[in-house]
């Protein structure tokens with residue numbers, strides 16, 4: 001059973017991102033069976049679901065890294081499934097992704113890692129790159145580490161640099177694939193606060209894939225639960241937590257229990 005889509009406070013008429021009847025199989029494994037999901041401008045949707053339900057591949061479709069077998073992917077109403085590689089370039093400037101596996105270049109300094117997307121896409125002057133690098137590092141609470149190499153950083157710091165790199169292009173939309181996985185509670189709080197700040201202050205639209213239900217509740221205007229190849233339920237956090245559907249209940253049970261225990 002699929003719960004009806006509930007209006008978000010940020011809703012505008014045209015969704016910024018839209019999945020229409022998306023299907024995807026790998027060999028005999030039908031991962032996505034019919035995905036329908038809209039994300040409105042300025043909205044943050046937390047995407048949750050058990051491991052292997054297709055969260056990462058779904059989001060990768062938005063930047064052309066995975067192609068659906070069937071269905072349409074729309075960005076601001078424009079169908080993007082069949083774009084050629086060169087046509088993806090301008091779109092990837094507007095839609096930035098924080099990958100699940102940390103994707104920093106080990107042979108480059110933090111500064112060169114941050115400069116990379118700016119040099120790749122635009123001819124941003126060096127002075128501007130320096131300013132922006134300093135700003136995004138301050139944003140992730142790692143000021144002044146430009147000269148270090150990724151190998152000199154802890155896992156949590158590397159994750160935050162990856163995050164800084166995703167926002168240095170000032171994208172309109174950020175897709176986060178488990179931005180807080182494996183992070184200590186302080187780094188998690190820093191990242192969660194940043195996601196909210198981007199949304200509130202800069203109107204950035206986002207999808208946040210997370211296994212951390214506390215994060216999902218804290219950053220999401222709505223939570224979408226992926227189950228059995230479909231968006232099983234999608235609703236604001238306070239509503240999805242009380243959805244009587246057994247699948248939804250089972251999924252959020254652990255979270256509810258830990259909230260009772262920990263307050």
Ligand SMILES: Nc1ncnc2c1ncn2[C@@H]1O[C@H](COP(=O)(O)OP(=O)(O)OP(=O)(O)O)[C@@H](O)[C@H]1O
Pocket residue numbers: 026029031049050051052053054055056057058100
């Ligand atoms: N390139 C690929 N070739 C074959 N199978 C793939 C490929 N990419 C993903 N899959 C399979 O598709 C399913 C969904 O993968 P996906 O990475 O989207 O899951 P996920 O929901 O992000 O899981 P997790 O929470 O563990 O990150 C998995 O069973 C995975 O093995």
Ligand SMILES: [Mg+2]
Pocket residue numbers: 055056057100177
């Ligand atoms: Mg994943």
